[in-house]
Structure formats: structure tokens, C-alpha cells
Amino acid sequence: MQLLRGALIVDGVLSPAWTGDLLFDASGILEIGPDLSGRVGSHVSVRDCQGLALAPGFIDVHTHDDAALLLDPAMRPKLSQGVTTVVVGNCGISLVPLRLAPDQALPPPLNLLPAEAYRYARFADYRAALEAAQPAVNVLALVGHTALRAACMPELDRPARPAELAAMCALLDQALAEGAGGLSSGTFYAPAAAAPPEELLALARVAARHSGRIYATHLRDEMAGVLAAIEEAADTAHQAGLPLQISHHKCAGHRQWGRAIETLALIERLARRQDLGLDVYPYLAGSTVLREDLVDGHTPIRLTWSAPHPERSGQWLAEVASEWGVTEVEACRRLQPGGACYFQMCEDDVDRILAHPLAMIGSDGLPHDRQPHPRLWGAFPRVLAHYSRERGLLSLERAVHKMSGQSAQRFGLLHERGQLRPGAAADLLLFDPAVVQDAADYADPCRPARGIEAVWVNGRLALEAGVERARAGRVLSPCASRAAGASSS
Structure with missing residues (x-):
């Protein structure tokens, strides 16, 4: 049993911050009050937290940590930010239910996860592997539409045939029954x-039969056709009766800059008819696989990895093209398969999206990139430092809410995580609000943040002063009584 004394309590559900004490053990948070020190015995360990803020452990709602949890279960990139729960299986990419044959190709973007990790035909097998690995953070796993297609279809450049779609639905149904948190596309x-809306609707209807599940989607188009893509995704979720999460919402490409005013207005209108939320990462650059169609001559592109030319990781595509004496498109072609950071967004749009009441924070970090986007190590402290303390775009309470209570509510976890209250799980973050700062940048993207004092996962000390301690993460499933909608108060 431990008492955290004299901390600035930021409870994750938008209550004004106040100074007080919190008592907890491995069973969860026991008591919160203005002064508990006189009510506990000598057997209780007391930690003085004066000058520090205490918040619920952050929930990273958009990750690609599916294999990292198994291959590097210490999960230092996330723990060092105060993240205690990750949502995996996003963008249609999940390890379940794809078990690769020895000669089976792994097309982008499935290759954002290592090929050797695709060995789980059932969610129960993946869950067992996670439990055996005992990662340092909790995990909620979605099932990817692309992984379902690859498991059931010999070619992916067409709609699924009836028998193939039936097989996909059966695999999804089984995974959800075994504890998966929802569907992603x-x-x-x-x-x-090539999948038409009807294919996605059939799968969404399967997910809707399981209480508390969600549909998260990387939209079909985040550029010129972004409004139509939002409407397609919303219609699919609405017809299925399933909550929708728009992944890493953005207006990508310089011709779309300023259009967040339009997209958010549409999202607000749709949210009046259905359960809808969105997530965002706090950077002007995205990161994904190398694609020639994203090379537009205007967007700066920084390489994160290249299978044929690993020595080019961290370099600018334009510099490589100039050195080779070829166009950027040709250089992109020669560097594939690979990945890159695309500086596609403008600051005004990111500000509008991040500050929107329906938006929560997801890192979208890619842990297997050779030179990853700094969001992998820095997204959450960056919100606290750059967007809250330095610029005042968000209050401290609002910033923490977008990374804890709002996220927990959205993904069906609020009954036990994302807030500081007696009875909740003791996923806790202690940080210095005057010092906390992301240190990762594009040149040196794997530097841990400053100002994160300690992190507890399920009541056990997981990180202290930058040193990993116990690994106490659990595999989570949504609560059947999932609260509808993301908080907009």
C-alpha cells in the first residue's frame, strides 16, 4: 500500500485540479482526499509529491504496437511518456487472424509490423502470447480489416466474394468473442x-453484435476527397449501429490546408446523429510506408527506413534524388519497400483538430522503423508541454482528459481506467508540470521525455526516474456497459 502525498490531482474527467493525497495498492485506488496521512498506519509507504502533478496513466488510442508488446515488452517508448494502456490493431493492420505461410508476401502496409510476428490465427492465441510476454503496459486489441482480407483472399485488388466475406465475418466474430476490442480498417x-462500403458494413454489423466494441478507421481519403470519406465511414458505422472512431484525423497535402474547418463541421453534424469520435497526433508530419502517389513535389519527405537502402534512413527524399540524379518519384521507387515522414499538415488545422472536444490523442508511432517519427517517444509529453503549458491551447485538465478519461470512455474502459477515483485501477502518472517536455525530434527520435517522475501500472511501480521496474500490464476488453460518445463538456 502506498500514499502519494501533496500532489496536484488532475483526475482525467475535467474536474478542476486540486492538491491532495491518493492511497492505492495492487487492487486499485483506495482513497483520495485533501489529507490522508493521519489516517494510515506505519506500514504504508509515503511519497512526498509536492510540486508534482498526479494523473491517470495515459491511454494511447492509436498505436501499431501489436508486435512490440511481444518483442520488447518493457515498452519504454510508451512508459517513458506516462502511457499505461495502448490500443493496437489500427488502420486495418493487426496480427490476428493472419498466419503467414512461408512463401506468402506481406504487402504494405501490413509490413509496418514484422513478418515473423504474423503467426496468430486466433485472438485467443495472441492473447496467450501477450500474457506470457507480460508487457509493461495494458493492451486493448482491434482486429484489422486488411488482415482479415489477407487471411481469406488470394488476391486483394478486388471486393471480397460472398464466401470470402463470410469467412472474414466468422473470423472477426470469433476474435471478438475471445476478447478483441473492435474492428479497424x-x-x-x-x-x-478495393473493398466497397458493403464489405465493411457486413463486418461492422458483426462487431456491433458484441457489446462495447468500436469501429476505428483510417479514412479512404484524407486529401481532396476527405469529406466524402468521412461520410462513407460514418454511414457504415451508423447503419451497423457501431461507434465510429476516425483515426489520426488530418487534412493532408498543401491543397487541403485550412479544410479542418469543413471537416470538423461535418463531424459535428454527424455526431448529432451517431456515436462518433476522433484522434490526432500533435505533429505536422505523418508517417507511413513509402508511396509514390504521396510524392507531390511540395511535401518534404524524410525517410524512416528502406529495405534496399537502409543507410538512407533519416535522409530527405529530395537529397537522395539529387544525389542519384533522378526524380523524387524515381528515388521513392528505388527505395521501396520503406517508410517515411510526410510533412503534409499545417499548424492551424492541427490546432483546430487537437482542441476539438471530440478529439483525443493517439501517437500512431511505428516502433519497427529504423529512424521513427518522434511521435513514438514524444506525443503525450508534447501535448502537456507545447500545447498546454507553452501555448495555452488546452488547459492542463483538458490536456490530461484527452489522454485519459475521454479515451477510456471512448474505448469502453472508463469503469476502471482513465480517471482518479476510489475503485479504479491504479494506473498512475506522476510528472512535473513545469518541466515535462518531449525530447524526441526528427534528427534524434528515440529520446525519452523529461519530467516524467514515476508511472504505476495496475498498482505496481513500472517506471521511476527513467528506470524500468515491474511489468504488470494486462490484456483488456471493453466493458459491456460502455458509455456512449466521447465527452464534449
């Missing part, structure tokens, strides 16, 4: 682009 990418 990524029709932005070639292996899923």
Missing part, C-alpha cells in the same frame, strides 16, 4: 482500397 491503402 484502412481503405487508404491498396490491400483494402
Whole structure:
């Protein structure tokens, strides 16, 4: 049993911050009050937290940590930011239910996860592997539409045939029954682009039969056709009766800059008829696989990895093209398969989206990139430092809410996580609000943040002064009584 004394309590559900004490053990948070020190015995460990803020552990609602949880279960990129729960299986990319044959190709974007990790035909098998690995953070796993297609279809450049769609639905149904948290899609990418809305609707209806599940989507188009893509995703979720999460919402490409005013107005209108939310990462650059169609001559592109030319990781595509004496498109072609950061967004749009009441924070970090986007190590402290303390775009309470209570509510976890209250799980973050700062940048993207004092996961000390301690993460499933909608108060 431990008492955290004299901390600035930021409870994750938008209550004004106040100074007080919190008592907890491995069973969860026991008591919160203005002064508990006189009510506990000598057997209780007391930690003085004066000058520090205490918040619920952050929930990263958009990750690609599916294999990282198994291959590097210490999960330092997330723990060092105060993240205690990750949502995996996003953008249609999940390890379940794809078990790769020895000669089976792994098309982008499935290759954002290592090929050797695709060995789980059932969610129960993946869950067992996670439990055996004992990662340092909790995990909620979605099932990817693209992974379902790859498991059931010999070619992916067409709609699923009736028998193939039935097989996909059966696999999804089984995974959800075994504890998966919902369905994700990524029709932005070639292996899923040929899927018509009817294919996605059939799968969404399967997910809707399981209480508390969600549909998260990387929209078909985040550029010129973004409004139509939002409407397609919303219609699919609405017809299925399933909550919708728009993944890493953005207006990508310089011709779309300023259009967040339009997209958010549409999202607000749709949210009046259905359960809808969105997430965003706090940067002007995105990151994904190398694609020639994203090379437009205007967007700066920084390489994160290249299979044929690994030495080019961290370099600018334009510099590589100039050195080779070829166009950027040709250089992109020669560097594939690979990945890159695309500086596609403008600051005004990111500000509008991040500050919107329906928006929560997801890192979208890619842990297997050779030179990853700094969001992998820095997204959450960046919100606290740059967007809250330095610029005042968000109050401290609102910033923490977008990374804890709002996220927990959205993904069906609020009954036990995302807030500081007696009875909730003791996923806790202690940080210095005057010091906390992301340190990762594009040149040196794997530096841990400053100002994160300690992190507890399920009541056990997981990180202290930058040193990993116990690994106490659990595999989570949504609560059947999932609260509808993201908080907009």
C-alpha cells in the first residue's frame, strides 16, 4: 500500500485540479482526499509529491504496437511518456487472424509490423502470447480489416466474394468473442482500397453484435476527397449501429490546408446523429510506408527506413534524388519497400483538430522503423508541454482528459481506467508540470521525455526516474456497459 502525498490531482474527467493525497495498492485506488496521512498506519509507504502533478496513466488510442508488446515488452517508448494502456490493431493492420505461410508476401502496409510476428490465427492465441510476454503496459486489441482480407483472399485488388466475406465475418466474430476490442480498417491503402462500403458494413454489423466494441478507421481519403470519406465511414458505422472512431484525423497535402474547418463541421453534424469520435497526433508530419502517389513535389519527405537502402534512413527524399540524379518519384521507387515522414499538415488545422472536444490523442508511432517519427517517444509529453503549458491551447485538465478519461470512455474502459477515483485501477502518472517536455525530434527520435517522475501500472511501480521496474500490464476488453460518445463538456 502506498500514499502519494501533496500532489496536484488532475483526475482525467475535467474536474478542476486540486492538491491532495491518493492511497492505492495492487487492487486499485483506495482513497483520495485533501489529507490522508493521519489516517494510515506505519506500514504504508509515503511519497512526498509536492510540486508534482498526479494523473491517470495515459491511454494511447492509436498505436501499431501489436508486435512490440511481444518483442520488447518493457515498452519504454510508451512508459517513458506516462502511457499505461495502448490500443493496437489500427488502420486495418493487426496480427490476428493472419498466419503467414512461408512463401506468402506481406504487402504494405501490413509490413509496418514484422513478418515473423504474423503467426496468430486466433485472438485467443495472441492473447496467450501477450500474457506470457507480460508487457509493461495494458493492451486493448482491434482486429484489422486488411488482415482479415489477407487471411481469406488470394488476391486483394478486388471486393471480397460472398464466401470470402463470410469467412472474414466468422473470423472477426470469433476474435471478438475471445476478447478483441473492435474492428479497424484502412481503405487508404491498396490491400483494402478495393473493398466497397458493403464489405465493411457486413463486418461492422458483426462487431456491433458484441457489446462495447468500436469501429476505428483510417479514412479512404484524407486529401481532396476527405469529406466524402468521412461520410462513407460514418454511414457504415451508423447503419451497423457501431461507434465510429476516425483515426489520426488530418487534412493532408498543401491543397487541403485550412479544410479542418469543413471537416470538423461535418463531424459535428454527424455526431448529432451517431456515436462518433476522433484522434490526432500533435505533429505536422505523418508517417507511413513509402508511396509514390504521396510524392507531390511540395511535401518534404524524410525517410524512416528502406529495405534496399537502409543507410538512407533519416535522409530527405529530395537529397537522395539529387544525389542519384533522378526524380523524387524515381528515388521513392528505388527505395521501396520503406517508410517515411510526410510533412503534409499545417499548424492551424492541427490546432483546430487537437482542441476539438471530440478529439483525443493517439501517437500512431511505428516502433519497427529504423529512424521513427518522434511521435513514438514524444506525443503525450508534447501535448502537456507545447500545447498546454507553452501555448495555452488546452488547459492542463483538458490536456490530461484527452489522454485519459475521454479515451477510456471512448474505448469502453472508463469503469476502471482513465480517471482518479476510489475503485479504479491504479494506473498512475506522476510528472512535473513545469518541466515535462518531449525530447524526441526528427534528427534524434528515440529520446525519452523529461519530467516524467514515476508511472504505476495496475498498482505496481513500472517506471521511476527513467528506470524500468515491474511489468504488470494486462490484456483488456471493453466493458459491456460502455458509455456512449466521447465527452464534449
